[in-house]
Amino acid sequence: MSATRVPPPLSPRARWTVRSIGAAAAVGMALTVWLGLWVTPPDQVQGNLVRLVYIHPGVAWVALYLAFGLAAVASLLYLWPRTRSLFWDRLAAAAVEVGVVFNVCTLVSGSIWGRPTWGVYWAWDARLTLTAILLVLFLGYIALRRLPADPEKRAKRSAFVCLFAAVDIPIDHFSVLWWRTLHQGATVLNPDLSPTIHGSMAWTLLISFLSLTLVFVWMLLVRYRIGVLEDWLGSGELDVALRQRQAEGSSAGTADGATGTDALGTGPREPVPSLVPTPSSPDPAGVVAAGHPAVPERAR
């Protein structure tokens, strides 16, 4: 009976949207690569290395601001009672996971850029340090989400962690900035990675930002969809579990009918009612129809 359940389908419009965003992202990235590697000129000072400017600031923007900002806002919306819905929780989780990917890309691209420029793979400049702290905070969020828990508890916990981390980021930003600039020792390395940008380089930079944003959005949507499917799978198990639990009641009732209720021997005993779910019992079908793992009353 439950074997024929089908996951909630993606509406044709949604499917088209995701596909077209994916296509646009692919086109944008291809354009960026072509422009970045062939069309734009190398820098006077940094030579061909400057082509990393079409990746590094772009992924940094996505990771630090877009992904994390989205996750923070979504977490806040989940926690706010009036807008509470597992949709925000799933969105935040997807944003964080994709954000981690972009964060790692930021650190790696920054590292690759740094080695020839500064001579070291890593330097404790303000931005790199902040990015590293952000990565660790993101990873903590993911670690917390991996623990098995019921969806609402997990959502609440994750949302709080995201909120605390979001609040910490501005404080970290200033701390690290002052740490670099107010430190008594002289800073030997010039942390400034941005070359002067003009002409075709400026256009390519803009295109790279747009393309990377599109890549982020596409990955976000795909990851979100995976989250929906995971939760749907879980709710199916819940359905089965509910029925099994109710059934366990009846078999225990008839088999152990004598346990514990005979001793008093007072008053008439009412027969155990039939097992067919009566209208008064909750309708598990409601859970299936809604296609949401949560609580029919609170589902969106």
Added chain:
Amino acid sequence: MWRDTLLVAGKDLRIEARSRVALSQVVPFGVVALVLFAFALGPDRTRMAAGAPGLFWLAVLFCAVLAVQRSVAVESVDGARDGLRLSGLDPAGLFLGKASAIAAQLIVLEVVLGVGVVLLYGARITTPWLIVASCLLGTLGLAATGTLYGALSAGLRVRETLLPFLLLPIAAPVLLAGTRIWQAGMAGGTAADGSQWLRLLVVFDAVYLALGVVVYGPIQESA
């Protein structure tokens, strides 16, 4: 709320007075950490004196994690956490009470470690009020964030490994600020360098204390 704060803080401190866990385990751990840092940094006294502020705060941070773990563990036995929820205690009071108890233990720890740092690393303090202020403010921040994350991870079986991973990055500004203020307060620093960082600590404390007072209730319910 304040009545509940005093009640809970009193209870936690009374438990500590009876069991003496902080005194007999956490403080010695801090001292051991200082000794190990000395082994790691080598016998050069000037290098150790220069690194003293950072090492002090590192040791405090690690001990703070232990203190928070202990504070959470106390409530995990015999369903005491459920008991606190059932009693209808004001969650804000509960938060402040537990944070105060942790803060009190940390202050004692910092006094001991401070003396240890002066003795073991040859650090010399020139502006005591900066040192004291940084310790007080830093402790408040660690206690507030610790209590919050302790509550978040309270019901989890993997709390012991997860809590440090979650708490330490958040506490990074305290480490940064504390270290800088101590450097300002030791040989060669000026008060001006330190006061900017003190302001950062004040903001950090205010933010997390306010957050804790507001969200501790919902966190409790979801544990």
Added chain:
Amino acid sequence: MAPPDPSPPAVFLRHAVALSGRFPLLTGVDLTVARGETVLIEGPNGAGKTSLLRVCAGLVPLSSGRVAVFGLDPVRQSNGVRRRIGLLSHASHLYDDLSVRENIRFAVRAAGGEVARIEDACARLGLTGRLAKTTAAKLSAGQRRRVALAVLVARWPELWLLDEPHAGLDASARSVLNSLVADAAASGASVVIASHEPEFVGSLATRAVTVTGGRVTAERRIAAAPAEPRDQPPAALVARADGVPGGRVAHVA
């Protein structure tokens, strides 16, 4: 027919479904406990009796259905309701490093109870003298249960939720417990007892509800029978429990 009760019932559950992760604790409970009523919840192990009490206490939120204690949601409106409920659960909520007296003091003060009643409560449950100063870690299970009971007695809430209260108690403690429950009912408090050994409950309850598989599957009235010789309550109490048809006490103390 009794006149309609204008104030909300002590406990009201309709189609209550509660989950723990993916595991269903309650699968649709319908239950109403009127004020001043004493109800026995019976059922086999794992039936959901403990979960039912925890839902009433506001420790477990419902994933669907309705719950109201004195008309308020015990989870969402816990402020108005928690201090009117007393839960005696399997765990005793004691701090191992504190003494019995200190534990009771903390629990009662935390719940907003009166400190003056602690002495009487301790005396009634035999927690005096050296026992009062013993650290909780050294207590036996039955003694821990008695300490938790003392907290309940000192607080004397309007709704008593007792989860297998007789487990681990010796015969004298059991009779003290029964007299306490009778007193509570006589004072107008509502009592819900979950037990899979209803023979100990005797005639304390006026109604027995069977819970299996996470929902209510049977219900019956218990006539106020004369006390069994085994569980003879103190003579002073017999006059109160007897002669009240249906066992429902209408007046509120």
